[in-house]
Amino acid sequence: MAHASTRQGGWLTGWDPEDEDAWHRGGHRVARRNLILSVLSEHVGFSVWTLWSVLVLFMSPKIGLGFNPGEKFLLVATPTVVGALLRLPYSYAVTRFGRRTWTVFATGILLVPTLLAVYFVQRPGTPLWVFLVIGALAGVGGGNFASSMTNITAFFPQRHQGWALGLNAGGGNLGVAAVQLIGLLVIAVAGDTHPSYLAAAYLPLIVLVSLLAAWKMDNVDAVRAAPGAQREAARDRDTWWISLLYIGTFGSFIGYGFAFGLVLQNEFGASPREAVGYTFLGPLLGSFFRPLGGWLADRMGGARVTLWNFLGMAAGTVVLIAAAGRGSFGLFVGGFTALFVLSGLGNGSTYKMIPAVFAQKAEAEITSGRDASAAFARARRLSGAVIAIAGAIGALGGAAINLVFKLSYTGAAGSGTPAFVAFLAYYALCLAVIRAVYLRRIPVPVRKAADAVKETSRV
Template identity: 70%
Template sequence: MTTDAARTPGGTPGRAATPRRGGWIRGWDPENRDFWEHGGGRVIARRNLILAIVSEHIGFSVWSLWSVLVLFLSPETGHDFGPDDKFLLVVTPTLVGALLRLPYGYAVTRFGGRNWTVFSSAVLLVPASLACWLVQRPGTPLWAFLAVATLAGVGGGNFASAMTNIAALYPRRLQGWALGLTAGGGNLGVPAVQLAGLLVIAVAGDTHPSYVAALYLPLIVTVSLLAALKMDNIDAVRTAPGAQRDALASRHTYWISLLYIGTFGSFVGFGFAFGLVLQNEFGATPLQAASWTFLGPLLGSLSRPLGGLAADRWGGARITLASFGGMAAGAVMLLIASGQSSFGLFVAGFTVLFTLSGIGNGSTYKMIPAVFADRAGERIAAGHDATGAFAEARRLSGAVIGISGAVGALGGVAINLAFRAAYGGGSGSGAPAFVAFLAGYAVCALVTWRVYGRRRSRPGPAGPSASVERFPTHV
């Protein structure tokens, strides 16, 4: 690829985007509108975006594979596991995927978006192949299942690497849309594998779980090859040493991570556990559970880009606060439905939670670059160099994306552990877990309001301003 010399937003000559050397594009400057529109920036970013989404999508499917396979595990298939064991099989890959997100996010900055996507896609063959083989062996002990479920956690790391890569590819004005689309397309891997499970049960019955895993083997090979042939590494994704350390020194990293626990943690936790919850709460058969489990994750995935777009328009804080308010209402619906044993109201409550968690996912992620760009503006107002201030903001944004993604996924672990505690004693009611979720959403709403719902007054040309702007659209 060759382009004319890129220019900085101020119009001065900047680094040129040079032809690829060993898969790397140098001089990437998406904030430069001329480079973006006429220098090939938009086309390259779109191509990499599509393949990053496909890779992340399959990673999510492998990550959530055991949320489907546990529906098949019964005495009829030679696997007599109780609710405690099945929830443990769902919790295990969730935890591993969360822990891998930080190293996966860093790996992109070290090895490049293309190189790491090829590896992280190809490695999915290991857990998918082993799952396909293991579930065909009746009488296999629980520890063997847990070992394979642990390996499935590698699919959860793909989210962090894809988001870190795309954040560097797109200009800040389009990051809400691009990050929302990336995350939403990846999240669709959850309902996709659940639909695959429903297809297998409907066509072959509930005694052939290996077919679900086998469906993904050719897809993994295909996306790995496409990533190797069509994706690029860009120099802008590389971060200077210490970016994560500096991000950990910022209080915003912790607040945003907490909010992401409430949004993304809810999506992951509910998506992985929904089928088991229906079986324990209402005694649903594998076919009945599989017929409903895909609906919530599908709506949550599709609504995530809408959350990013809405945050671009009205501000991430406003959309995030509204999401938590609606999710609290959804938790109340679950409490009522559980008390009345109303299947319809129960599914409706989960549908509300899934949809609003998706919107909140998109709006919370949009807040990350906006918060640090706002901080850069404060530094510029104080006399710091504009170029350096915004470069620092971009560096910290990438690091916080990786950190909050990892911490947020741990929310899914907490949700599944809450379900395991609620149903493990044989009570048949998830009410204690729903009360805990309601309290968590209330805390997240309060944090959103107190930390990001108002903007502190800033000194102006005529001195300190006495006004306080509520819900600034840039955050």
């Protein structure tokens, strides 16, 4: 029980957040302390992960770094890919080494790509491959999300996990907007020829969060990997349908977050100051709207909310195509901001589909004679595994968006319109999948069964 928990060898043992007496006697304070530090760690991780989305806006012949648009889009895609690929091993690592131990390591290692960025980003003539290597190293910040979400579920009782996971995820996502705001501050104070100042601003923060994690966080023995859960989830077709949808929501959020500034520069000739000045608002709003997507899905059903969300994203993409054709900067920024908001909503509603889908399967197993507790335990285990897999694949969608932009701006059209048409086609595919696979199968929220597992993945 939480009040009887002890620390042995750096681990908090005997932790049981479902014990209400222990929770009220002090367990809630332990959980809240770990949540605050987890949010800080994830926030810094997201900021370093998306650091190059702002640094590339400074790269110009004025500082001796005259890369073309295709090279810049390749640079911002590189950390996205690495961060996505690290999500699965990071989600396992926290169960192997403990949250405090892993947080100290995962946060401290961010000093490496940040220091390298400070040193090289203002050195004239530095070749592209050097920046690609540094960008790949910055991708380690993208893995922090998976380990952080895995750990927080162990600290909070199910009745509080929705709030805790929503705050944890939202705090991390806000790192995308924060790094852009700091970039805007650097430009306002020092001009657009000092990108190293932006990277340097994160050095003391990384050190501070690492020290606080080592001092105040706990390893907890309740965080244990479910053997074979990810392999079992990978054999389930719903894992891949949901991952396809999450590419459209989270992939859009992180992909547009990396690319928006470059798109404004290439589509409208925006200066670094103008590009950064307009890019922070979208990720900021998307982060705040993510919990609302989960809240709406609780009441209307995840598939239904996600369907309307993709309809809105398709409409927003049509607005972008029209704005680009007319050369309307204001309409273009407005359309992109709407896409950020909708992608945030979709992140929450798509994740809410996971427990509903596996709850329905548990009901079917119970009808066939399987023990109810075993069926729901399996649903919880698979829901957690699907969260990790879909999160990784969704992040890869962000890299795909940047690569599509690269091809679009370096191709014959020389504009983003072919990319927007491709994204519109993908959103149409997502709409077809939701209607064919989920709305026909789950016409209304599966409330009774979902209640037993929904808290495990409320974000």
